[in-house]
Amino acid sequence: MILHIDMDAFFASIEQAINPRLKDKPLIVGSRGNKMHTVVCAASYAAKALGIYSGMSSQEAFSICPKLEFVPADQAKYIWTSEQIFQLLKSYDLPLNYASIDEFQLELAGHPDPLNLAKKIKEQVYANFNITASVGIAKNWLLAKLASKLNKPDGITLIDDSNFEQILRQTSLDKLCGMGGKIGANFIASGLKTCWDLYLDLPGFFNDNPGKFDENPGKSNELPKSISHSYTLPTVQINSQVIQAWIRLLSEMVATRLRQQNLISATVHLWLNDPQIGNFGAQKTHQSAINDGYEICQRALKIMTKLALKNPRIRAIGVTCSSLSRGIYSPLLSEDIRREELIKALDRINNRFGEGSIYPAITVLTR
């Protein structure tokens, strides 16, 4: 059995727990500070009741409810809370998987009373963090995750042989993880509407363990696969100096995070968005792995040159580092040793006075 824990309106609930004035109010957490130029990252249940949901543009949300409370996302706060919850769950001494910032899974091999365990976990989470979670229990992660959504917020749902058919009959296919957009549309086009329809068509889909978790329970200790930063410009940008400045800034931001986690990266991926063309980009893997923003930027700019854009009209820019390994960038040349000292000094300054206190001069073009 898998017990899937899904936090309720996680970011919004944390903000409400910290600031009681926001309790029970319609509240959205925006993905960036400009409250009219962002999208909804999380909506409190009072906001959801008005029809506001994550992914909606903030403009639309405010048009539904002009008195909506707005808080810009504070990722560090949510990551910290998520880690605390992870530590709490670890104390149960069961195989534990960190599925996402607000989702966790426990594997219960022959646990005598999963429902009671779920209750206990919910109580502990509430007692410690003043936020609620919904729990789903089933024979594999796909069903457990589905179950956790069925009684939100603050619910517990168990799917077993006694209610399997009934629940699958009542649940439309798009509720199932992986059935977003196009894939779901394909199934619907072939005449399948509910999860039960899919079960009759492909019983193995629910019976086998199509399981990430089931196959590698140690996931939480693995390295991340990639680290990225991206930015959507307020308007289309045609000045290549400004575009380069953004590539530099994003490279520095990625590099800082690599160093914080003692990671080095061999692959740099640059992607761009041109509203007319859509997303495009390229990646390049090198022999040497690095975590220096300047070097990452150089590699990204080389990709930019190779793309040979005639008249760039750029709306969004992203820099991703992948092929990650644990390690510290070890310079060999004396010039590199100088740079390493410089980077360490910059990190110390930014740690002490706040992120962005000191940055390469070219990045002033991003302001």
Next chain:
DNA sequence: TCTGGGGTCCTAGGACCC
């Protein structure tokens, strides 16, 4: 004057090696 940002996994095709 529209609508973010950070991730994962999968796949097909190409380059290259033996």
Next chain:
DNA sequence: TCTGGGGTCCTAGGACCC
């Protein structure tokens, strides 16, 4: 006058998730 088979790594792009 012609040309196998197997494998790995890399790349571009698509799709999905929170």
